[in-house]
Amino acid sequence: MRECFEPQFEAMDRAELAQLQLERLQQTLLRVGRNVPLYRKRFAEHDIDPETFADVADLRRLPFTTKADLREAYPYGLFAVPLRDVVRLHASSGTSGKPVVAGYTRNDVKTWSRLVGRVLVAAGAGRDDVVQIALGYGLFTGGIGFHYGAEAVGAAVIPASSGGTRRQIAIMQDYRTTVFVATPSYALHLAETIEAMDVNVNSLSLRFGLFGAETWTEAMRAAIEDRLKLTATDNYGLSEIMGPGVAGECLEKAGMHVSEDHFFIEIVDPATGEPLPDGEEGELVVTTLTKEALPMIRFRTGDMTRIIPGPCACGRTMRRIGRIVGRCDDMLIIRGVNVFPSRIESILLEVEGTTPNYRIVLERKGALDEALVEVEPTEELLFDRVAEHQALLDKLGRRFASELGVGLGVKLVEPGSLARGQEGKTIRVVDRRGIAR
Numbered sequence: 001m002r003e004c005f006e007p008q009f010e011a012m013d014r015a016e017l018a019q020l021q022l023e024r025l026q027q028t029l030l031r032v033g034r035n036v037p038l039y040r041k042r043f044a045e046h047d048i049d050p051e052t053f054a055d056v057a058d059l060r061r062l063p064f065t066t067k068a069d070l071r072e073a074y075p076y077g078l079f080a081v082p083l084r085d086v087v088r089l090h091a092s093s094g095t096s097g098k099p100v101v102a103g104y105t106r107n108d109v110k111t112w113s114r115l116v117g118r119v120l121v122a123a124g125a126g127r128d129d130v131v132q133i134a135l136g137y138g139l140f141t142g143g144i145g146f147h148y149g150a151e152a153v154g155a156a157v158i159p160a161s162s163g164g165t166r167r168q169i170a171i172m173q174d175y176r177t178t179v180f181v182a183t184p185s186y187a188l189h190l191a192e193t194i195e196a197m198d199v200n201v202n203s204l205s206l207r208f209g210l211f212g213a214e215t216w217t218e219a220m221r222a223a224i225e226d227r228l229k230l231t232a233t234d235n236y237g238l239s240e241i242m243g244p245g246v247a248g249e250c251l252e253k254a255g256m257h258v259s260e261d262h263f264f265i266e267i268v269d270p271a272t273g274e275p276l277p278d279g280e281e282g283e284l285v286v287t288t289l290t291k292e293a294l295p296m297i298r299f300r301t302g303d304m305t306r307i308i309p310g311p312c313a314c315g316r317t318m319r320r321i322g323r324i325v326g327r328c329d330d331m332l333i334i335r336g337v338n339v340f341p342s343r344i345e346s347i348l349l350e351v352e353g354t355t356p357n358y359r360i361v362l363e364r365k366g367a368l369d370e371a372l373v374e375v376e377p378t379e380e381l382l383f384d385r386v387a388e389h390q391a392l393l394d395k396l397g398r399r400f401a402s403e404l405g406v407g408l409g410v411k412l413v414e415p416g417s418l419a420r421g422q423e424g425k426t427i428r429v430v431d432r433r434g435i436a437r
């Protein structure tokens with residue numbers, strides 16, 4: 001079996017896991033039934049008695065918890081412990097309205113560190129590694145979440161935080177970083193900067209990279225691995241549930257193992273809420289099994305993925321989810337056609353001369369939606385091959401029309417000019433149509 005941080009859980013017998021999940025779910029329901037008014041009300045309305053709850057399937061009788069529930073309860077309304085027992089607060093910026101505030105007890109922080117530790121070890125990191133964390137430190141869960149996980153593993157941690165790419169590269173050279181943690185778009189930006197600075201990537205000590213917090217593609221993985229000379233894995237998490245550490249790929253690179261001893265997962269049809277069988281793509285719904293401060297019952301993540309059926313060659317028994325292919329609330333409807341921004345990204349990665357740094361600007365002209373994809377070309381194309389710009393624009397236009405089923409305008413913009421969000425995540429969609437999506 002491949003190296004595991006907590007093999008007694010990560011490779012546990014599935015029947016024992018089912019029993020553990022049930023026991024932990026009972027405890028969670030008891031706790032939220034006692035301490036969270038919203039859940040107490042819902043249990044009464046749907047005839048759920050936490051005292052006698054004995055079948056995980058009965059969870060389906062309960063309604064979903066949504067981001068709207070969290071916003072309504074802002075900031076602390078869904079906490080299941082008094083603030084006295086909370087030792088940490090994080091918040092996610094949220095795309096609209098109020099942020100979501102996540103609280104952690106001392107035990108929650110301990111569990112979180114161990115679960116991020118699992119993700120790190122699964123992705124190749126260990127106590128001999130020098131781990132450079134280029135995710136934002138602050139209210140965002142990424143930087144500090146990975147920091148505690150890497151310390152739990154016993155690695156030497158460099159809290160580089162996000163931004164300052166030249167400084168990141170200098171640190172990488174001087175401190176001989178072996179494991180790099182960032183968003184995938186930042187990893188590509190770093191690779192571009194390394195090339196522009198004429199640093200020989202082979203002189204660096206990088207071995208493994210853990211990337212997450214935004215959608216990316218297999219083509220992007222190939223580009224990052226090739227250009228940074230490391231093995232890249234995907235990892236997933238969200239503030240409402242914990243932060244990073246919910247799921248991560250092992251070195252098989254065939255989907256992200258979910259820590260099912262701490263999270264009960266379902267995949268549902270985003271339109272009807274009905275459960276979907278393993279293998280089918282739908283919205284991920286998560287119930288926390290051990291969280292103390294902010295337990296979540298059937299939280300609708302908005303993230304589209306699927307459960308990958310069958311065991312993994314690594315020996316872990318925890319089931320895997322596939323790449324997050326998009327958010328159901330990010331799905332754009334352009335002139336009636338459903339378009340996932342991640343499809344646009346895949347096309348950009350396949351076409352030479354472009355980078356996956358893009359944004360889609362939507363406007364309404366009269367009754368019609370106009371969509372313009374602004375793309376940062378590679379530096380090489382920008383300066384050396386100006387004559388090829390028009391050919392590239394034509395090619396992209398044709399591919400968007402034939403593969404997405406709707407025509408999109410295309411424009412090349414200066415490399416690095418598209419806004420990056422607070423946490424280094426590229427802002428992908430600007431919707432100026434003034435209509436509710």
Ligand code: DLL
Nearest residue numbers: 092142212213214215235236237238239243244324
């Ligand atoms: O992004 C936590 C995190 C930090 C995960 C670092 C991995 C690495 P939030 O800021 O609350 O938390 O954003 C959560 O980001 O619902 C997904 O839509 C998206 N997301 C997270 N990981 C992935 C991934 C952190 N691997 C939201 N692939 C989630 C695609 C991801 N999307």
